[in-house]
Amino acid sequence: MGTTVTHAPALEGLSQDSEPRHGPVKPGRPAALKRRRRRENLAGYLFMSPWIAGFLLLTAGPMIASLYFAFTDYNLFDAPQWIGFDNFSEMFGDPRWRHSVQVTLWYVAVGTPLKLIAALGVALLLAQSRRGQAFYRAAFYAPSLIGASVSVAIVWKAIFSDDAVVDRTQKIFGIDVGGWTGDPDMIIYSLVALTVWQFGAPMVIFLAGLKQVPRELYEAAEVDGAGKMRRFWNITLPMISPVLFFNVLLETIHSFQIFSSAYIVGGGAGGNACGPADGSMVYTCYLYVQGFENSRMGLASAMAWMLLVAVALVTAVLFWSQKRWVHYEEGAR
Amino acid sequence: MVNGRNVERRTVLKAAGATAATLGLAATTGCGGDGGASADGTVTIRYAWWGAEDRAQRINKTIALFEKKYPKIKVKTDFQPYLDFWKKFNTQASGGNPPDVFQNAIGFLRKYDAKNVLLDLSEQAKAGNLRMEGFRAGLEKFGEIDGKLLGVPVGSNSMALVIDKPVYTRAGVKPEQGWTWDDFDAAMKKIRDKTGRAGDSGMYGVMYLYDLYLRQNGKAFFTEEGLGFTESDLADWWTKAEKGVKDGLYADAKKVAQIKPKSAVAAELAGGEFTWDNFTVRYTSEGKSEYGLAPIPTTDGKKTGQYLGSLMLSASKRTRHPKEVAQFIDFMVHDPEVAKIMGYDRGVPATQAQYDAYQPTDEVNKAIAAYEESLVKAGVLEPITPHPNGADICESAFLRIAEELALGKRSVDEAVKQFFTESKTALGT
Numbered sequence: 001m002g003t004t005v006t007h008a009p010a011l012e013g014l015s016q017d018s019e020p021r022h023g024p025v026k027p028g029r030p031a032a033l034k035r036r037r038r039r040e041n042l043a044g045y046l047f048m049s050p051w052i053a054g055f056l057l058l059t060a061g062p063m064i065a066s067l068y069f070a071f072t073d074y075n076l077f078d079a080p081q082w083i084g085f086d087n088f089s090e091m092f093g094d095p096r097w098r099h100s101v102q103v104t105l106w107y108v109a110v111g112t113p114l115k116l117i118a119a120l121g122v123a124l125l126l127a128q129s130r131r132g133q134a135f136y137r138a139a140f141y142a143p144s145l146i147g148a149s150v151s152v153a154i155v156w157k158a159i160f161s162d163d164a165v166v167d168r169t170q171k172i173f174g175i176d177v178g179g180w181t182g183d184p185d186m187i188i189y190s191l192v193a194l195t196v197w198q199f200g201a202p203m204v205i206f207l208a209g210l211k212q213v214p215r216e217l218y219e220a221a222e223v224d225g226a227g228k229m230r231r232f233w234n235i236t237l238p239m240i241s242p243v244l245f246f247n248v249l250l251e252t253i254h255s256f257q258i259f260s261s262a263y264i265v266g267g268g269a270g271g272n273a274c275g276p277a278d279g280s281m282v283y284t285c286y287l288y289v290q291g292f293e294n295s296r297m298g299l300a301s302a303m304a305w306m307l308l309v310a311v312a313l314v315t316a317v318l319f320w321s322q323k324r325w326v327h328y329e330e331g332a333r
Numbered sequence: 334m335v336n337g338r339n340v341e342r343r344t345v346l347k348a349a350g351a352t353a354a355t356l357g358l359a360a361t362t363g364c365g366g367d368g369g370a371s372a373d374g375t376v377t378i379r380y381a382w383w384g385a386e387d388r389a390q391r392i393n394k395t396i397a398l399f400e401k402k403y404p405k406i407k408v409k410t411d412f413q414p415y416l417d418f419w420k421k422f423n424t425q426a427s428g429g430n431p432p433d434v435f436q437n438a439i440g441f442l443r444k445y446d447a448k449n450v451l452l453d454l455s456e457q458a459k460a461g462n463l464r465m466e467g468f469r470a471g472l473e474k475f476g477e478i479d480g481k482l483l484g485v486p487v488g489s490n491s492m493a494l495v496i497d498k499p500v501y502t503r504a505g506v507k508p509e510q511g512w513t514w515d516d517f518d519a520a521m522k523k524i525r526d527k528t529g530r531a532g533d534s535g536m537y538g539v540m541y542l543y544d545l546y547l548r549q550n551g552k553a554f555f556t557e558e559g560l561g562f563t564e565s566d567l568a569d570w571w572t573k574a575e576k577g578v579k580d581g582l583y584a585d586a587k588k589v590a591q592i593k594p595k596s597a598v599a600a601e602l603a604g605g606e607f608t609w610d611n612f613t614v615r616y617t618s619e620g621k622s623e624y625g626l627a628p629i630p631t632t633d634g635k636k637t638g639q640y641l642g643s644l645m646l647s648a649s650k651r652t653r654h655p656k657e658v659a660q661f662i663d664f665m666v667h668d669p670e671v672a673k674i675m676g677y678d679r680g681v682p683a684t685q686a687q688y689d690a691y692q693p694t695d696e697v698n699k700a701i702a703a704y705e706e707s708l709v710k711a712g713v714l715e716p717i718t719p720h721p722n723g724a725d726i727c728e729s730a731f732l733r734i735a736e737e738l739a740l741g742k743r744s745v746d747e748a749v750k751q752f753f754t755e756s757k758t759a760l761g762t
Contacts, residue, residue, distance in 0.1 A: 095751065162591045182590045276740055278733075294759065
């Protein structure tokens with residue numbers, strides 16, 4: 001997929017450190033110093049070279065190639081034919097494409113906030129010190145470790161199909177809507193449930209953020225008679241807003257890229273890849289269908305770049321909006 | 334960071350060495366899939382097919398026989414369900430690494446011939462590595478496209494109505510050769526009313542059945558270049574379908590979707606399904622009931638529009654062992670022992686020798702043999718509908734859009750329009 005995000009919040013810290021540290025510089029001729037430096041650099045690059053080679057061959061190269069394919073008609077077998085913006089105009093005119101955009105936007109708009117609310121809620125509970133704290137944290141984090149795997153998606157499908165656990169539990173309460181995975185309107189909810197269940201990563205980040213909130217703020221507020229809700233809204237939330245922003249950003253981007261769970265819950269072996277009546281056809285699923293089922297790699301590449309642009313725009317909007325709601329402590333930035 | 338120490342030449346060399354080793358490792362794993370000949374002349378060929386576990390077990394037994402007879406040829410196997418098979422094959426073929434020999438069907442011959450993937454086996458036939466005589470019913474011609482031998486039939490099959498026998502009996506329906514669509518509709522109602530089960534699993538989305546219906550009316554699903562029917566033809570077909578779903582004559586599309594890849598008949602959602610006759614073998618292993626074959630309903634009381642279809646074995650043009658592949662195919666289509674193992678899993682064996690070698694003893698396989706014999710006797714078989722490049726994409730679009738219609742996500746008009754748009758793109762017309 002076009003963009004990759006690593007969960008590494010430490011980027012800012014790096015910039016101060018990146019100046020190479022040298023030992024006590026011996027007074028010597030500048031030429032020798034230069035030579036030594038050059039050799040150091042060379043060694044550095046050589047040590048990095050497996051990564052650099054991987055980046056160039058496996059990430060940068062294919063990305064540039066896909067940018068080129070986006071403007072071609074390419075079926076994998078014949079040489080790509082340059083067709084300009086035809087792929088893009090076909091995309092916009094295709095009702096299935098528009099449907100996939102709708103499904104994805106819905107999924108992002110509903111799934112991401114729910115996931116973050118769950119993450120924050122659990123983080124608030126786990127932030128209080130109690131016995132077995134470490135165990136609880138590990139237990140709540142566990143689903144996130146396995147959540148993205150194929151096997152969980154298969155289990156998920158089994159849980160949400162007709163006459164399975166969810167269906168039967170619903171029936172006990174008199175709700176008879178049947179299994180979710182066979183229902184074009186319901187299947188997307190099972191995907192939302194799956195992503196909410198994987199709240200571990202943002203939860204850990206929230207936890208770290210909550211630890212940073214100075215105790216004395218709460219104490220002072222308590223003295224002033226602020227209740228629990230008041231303290232949450234006026235102290236906790238503003239104080240963790242940078243962390244919240246980071247989580248919103250990461251999870252939004254992440255949600256746009258949902259593929260494997262949708263692909264497996266929606267179809268898997270031997271079926272339509274995108275759920276009944278394209279009910280779970282998120283953007284990347286349709287991209288996959290065009291690329292690998294219909295062998296239209298040019299069109300699929302164009303779709304991938306479109307997704308990249310869309311995600312970049314959303315990210316830009318989020319960054320722009322942070323002025324209004326993200327609170328940075330004096331000097332913390 | 335090396336923290337002030339002098340970076341020795343050795344360090345640089347070590348880094349370089351480590352890098353080279355990593356890259357070298359990556360390179361070796363990168364091309365590990367290439368089958369080749371080893372020092373003692375043993376050749377490995379890759380064989381891929383689509384199917385379920387049941388078929389895989391049979392095929393593995395036949396391969397054991399083959400390797401016994403040809404100890405210098407080893408066969409590596411791979412199989413997936415139908416749709417996944419073609420995705421994987423397409424990717425492998427485009428990367429220049431298709432299996433040496435693989436299961437194929439008529440709908441893909443032109444497609445992969447146009448992409449230069451298929452080996453013309455006629456040279457191997459001339460060289461005597463592959464015998465093209467002894468086939469039944471003119472089947473040796475089935476894999477010929479534009480004078481090239483692109484596939485060798487392993488069995489013949491035909492569209493049929495596979496039924497859950499006890500359900501039909503309980504409903505008091507007895508389909509006979511030459512029954513009409515009106516009879517069929519009445520039967521669907523009877524089954525629904527008397528057994529509480531839908532009569533059919535979703536005939537409106539089966540491309541090969543709609544093809545038969547069109548052929549009964551002097552048309553066909555495909556011409557050499559494109560679609561052989563109009564939007565209003567399809568609108569009629571799907572209008573009837575929409576009503577049938579609403580009335581409970583056809584199974585609840587939602588339930589059918591959920592039990593995939595299991596069939597709706599084996600899952601007891603429907604009394605019958607239009608599919609290939611050899612599928613009764615699969616349904617019998619999947620379901621609890623007893624399954625039989627009924628004739629295709631007709632428009633005029635005579636013509637069913639049926640033809641013999643066939644699964645084939647094809648070789649890829651890039652294989653480095655064309656001779657061994659030809660020997661493999663030859664063995665698989667002619668050896669009597671293979672027929673005994675495979676039964677009618679891939680259809681009724683294509684060659685007379687294999688046909689004679691396997692005498693079905695169980696009801697299911699006897700019924701398949703009887704069915705195809707009855708088709709020959711009734712004289713209903715006609716030449717096959719052509720399948721242009723892109724036919725496979727039309728087939729899956731037809732199935733998917735029909736499902737959307739049945740789920741109530743599209744009106745008939747929208748569905749028809751969408752199908753024509755997608756097919757035109759796929760067929761390049």
